[in-house]
Structure formats: structure tokens, C-alpha cells
Amino acid sequence: MEAVLIDPARTGADKFYVGTVPTPRPRAGEVLVEVRAVALSAWEKGFAQDDDPRSLARRTRRRAVNLGLEFSGVVRSDGRRFTRGRRVMGGTHLTKDEKALAQYVTVREDYLAELPDTLGFPDAAVLPSGAQTALTAFDKAPAPTDVLITGASGGVGVYAVQLAAARGATVTALGGHDAGPA
Structure with a gap:
């Protein structure tokens, strides 16, 4: 192959x-x-x-x-x-x-x-690792009402934002872009 x-x-x-x-x-x-x-x-x-x-x-x-x-x-x-x-x-x-x-x-x-x-x-x-990691974290934690997600633009963060919102939490999301060396 x-x-x-x-x-x-x-x-x-x-x-x-x-x-x-x-x-x-x-x-x-x-x-x-x-x-x-x-x-x-x-x-x-x-x-x-x-x-x-x-x-x-x-x-x-x-x-x-x-x-x-x-x-x-x-x-x-x-x-x-x-x-x-x-x-x-x-x-x-x-x-x-x-x-x-x-x-x-x-x-x-x-x-x-x-x-x-x-x-x-x-x-x-694109779903398996990022989505599963976020889902596992939310399944192990008590149901949040307010959530701060750092790295919200990353592979896990994008799913964490959606899962927190779907569970009724108020979400504050921080993300960024790594432009690499200047």
C-alpha cells in the first residue's frame, strides 16, 4: 500500500x-x-x-x-x-x-x-482527539455555570466552547494566533 x-x-x-x-x-x-x-x-x-x-x-x-x-x-x-x-x-x-x-x-x-x-x-x-478530550473533561467535572476556556481557538478549545455552551454555561473564551518567530 x-x-x-x-x-x-x-x-x-x-x-x-x-x-x-x-x-x-x-x-x-x-x-x-x-x-x-x-x-x-x-x-x-x-x-x-x-x-x-x-x-x-x-x-x-x-x-x-x-x-x-x-x-x-x-x-x-x-x-x-x-x-x-x-x-x-x-x-x-x-x-x-x-x-x-x-x-x-x-x-x-x-x-x-x-x-x-x-x-x-x-x-x-478532525473530531476524534480534540472533541473527545473536551468531552472527557466536561464529563469528569461538575456541571459548570461559568467557564473560562483558554486556548479556545485550538484543537480542544473549539469543542470545549461548544460543549460548555450546550450545557448551559456562560462561556468566556480566550484564543490567539501563534505567528511564529518574528
Whole structure:
């Protein structure tokens, strides 16, 4: 299968290339997903900004596909919860799994959610990590009446604002833009 790979010996955008790796095979509790969309996040930004060959070699040595934590796609193998043809969104384990910037990814079924018919693949790919993090925080906290959300323009903050408002809280949101080095 084709995947976006990293050549640690190169720098800048030239370190990324489309290469061929074996199609993964699901283990117990996993399904094979044909990837339709991948969200790029701070995880991928870290690889893009890292031009140190030794650092990149260390970060990429354990797996072939290192990019793509969040994705959406179509299940291509039967599992316990998801069967062939189901539209799903999900994420890979941060440190253990091959990532999803490839034609296929194997993923634990408990890392997946069914994709509603009203949601397209690109929109669904951005939901798993940020939305789940915000939802988990609100589920663990007592119901707030007033909420201050710092980082409201970030990957978790945009969902935290919406969840707080949906739960009836008065929301104060702070966000910004990191323009990088001057």
C-alpha cells in the first residue's frame, strides 16, 4: 500500500515522500480501515519542524507510518463491533500504533466511532482527539455555570466552547494566533 513516509536524512518538505509499505493485518480486537481523510495536527507539525537527522531517525524507527493520528474511512475487515462497509472515524494510539496517513490502517475497535451519514469524511477526521478530550473533561467535572476556556481557538478549545455552551454555561473564551518567530 502507499503511505506518506519520512526520510530522516532529508530536510524541510523534501523529507516527506509517498512510498510503499506492507498492508497491515488486523489482530484480535482490531479492524482494517481504508483511510479516506486524515487530520493534520501538532503531532505532524512536530515532524515537519524537526530537521535533525538523528532525532528523526529515533522518532521514526519503530514504525513505517508515523503521521496521521486522526482519520476517517471505511471498514474493510469484519470485527466484533464494526463490519465491512461501515463508515468510521477514529484515532490511533499515540505511541503504540502505526499511524493513518496511508491507504489502510489497522485500529482497535474501541478507538473507533460510527460516522453519521450527515458527516463527510474530511469533517469527521478532525473530531476524534480534540472533541473527545473536551468531552472527557466536561464529563469528569461538575456541571459548570461559568467557564473560562483558554486556548479556545485550538484543537480542544473549539469543542470545549461548544460543549460548555450546550450545557448551559456562560462561556468566556480566550484564543490567539501563534505567528511564529518574528
